[in-house]
Amino acid sequence: MHNTNATLDQIYCSGPPTKEGKKINDLLPQSFDCIIAEFASYQSLKFETLSVGAFTFGEDQYVVFAQPFAGTCSFLEWDHVEMNFRTYDTIEGTSTVVCKPMVIDKHLFVIVAQLFGGSHIYKRDTSANKFIKIQDIDILKIRKPNDIETFTIDGESFFVIADSSKAGSTTVYKWNGNGFYSHQSLHPWFRDTDVEYLEISGKAHLILASSSQRPVVYQWNRGQKLFERRTDIPDMEDVFSVKHFWVKGELFICLTRFIGDSKVMRWDGAMFKEVQTFPSRGSMVFQPVSIGNWQYAILGSDYSLTQVYQWDTERGRFVPSQELNIQAPRAFSLVSIEDRVFLLASSFKGKTQIYEHLMIDLST
DSSP, X not given: OTTSOOOOOOOBOOOSXXXXXXXXXXXXXXXXXXXXXXXXXXXXXXXXXXXXXXEEETTEEEEEEEETTTTEEEEEEEETTTTEEEEEEEEEOSSEEEEEEEEETTEEEEEEEESSSOOEEEEEETTTTEEEEEEEOOTTXXXXXXXEEEEEETTEEEEEEEEOSSSOEEEEEEEOSSOEEEEEEEEESSOEEEEEEEEETTEEEEEEEESSSOXXXXXXXXXXXXXXXXXXXXXXXXXXXXXXXXXXXXXXXEEEESSSEEXXXXXXXXXXXXXXXXXXXXXXXXXXXXXXXXXXXEEOOSSSOEEEEEEETTTTEEEEEEEEOOXXXXXXXXXXXXXXXXXXXXXXXXXXXXXXXXXXXXXX
């Protein structure tokens, strides 16, 4: 309109709400956000992975992948010359399913969960520049680990392992200054597949996803220093995993189902209520990620392309944004390096992928 001699009638905008009732002639190009974002393929890693995590140790950023077939935890660091991720170190094992880093008092620990040979805890020896095994995890409690979460409560460090075997028990471990010891077994026999730590109204909570019951919400009892069952999530059987995110102070969760619909639910102050459903046959990961003002949810699938959804603030729901070609994705994680943001995507049956989050200005 500003680059033509055409004359326009006094047309009034009906939407979006921020422009409602304004004259179309009064609008200025700079009043509009013409920037879009996308995940662009950046680097491909020639190995299969089951989990991925990013962490900071010292002043450097690292990523770690669990390679179940090779039986290793593969640590990568950023090469500032070649501008890509390169091998940093490895921890050798057997059927490794999760490698979870945890920094306590400037010391790096790695909880290595394995399907065979037991699970172990390693510590980074900075003087020798290598990982040293410092502890074994009780094989009577942890028989088939499937997920690990780390967290701190009132200055104390914990991690919890979700056990998916019929005879195992999801267990919380606590750091006592010298090692980790079993603090609480949440419940046996339920074949838990995922555990998520989050805070609700300033109180620590855990959500357990299980193949034999609906997701269960536990709340931390500060007096007893134990987790107590608070509630469950109705009408959500066979949930494989649970991940949470926040939008403008409101708490949401993404629940993944391999068969049926995955869902986004919102905490209403007393319970989680459904917001949106997503067809998700073959999905084992539904990961929310936040980059600046951009909120995404990434729904992986073993049978189709991975779907990237972007949060629409006005609608209060996710809208389709992009498709990614990843074979059997199992986990996603973000890492920020030199004002650049990368999405790490583990693949159980193909090459592990790294994407860069790019901003594109459509007005130029």
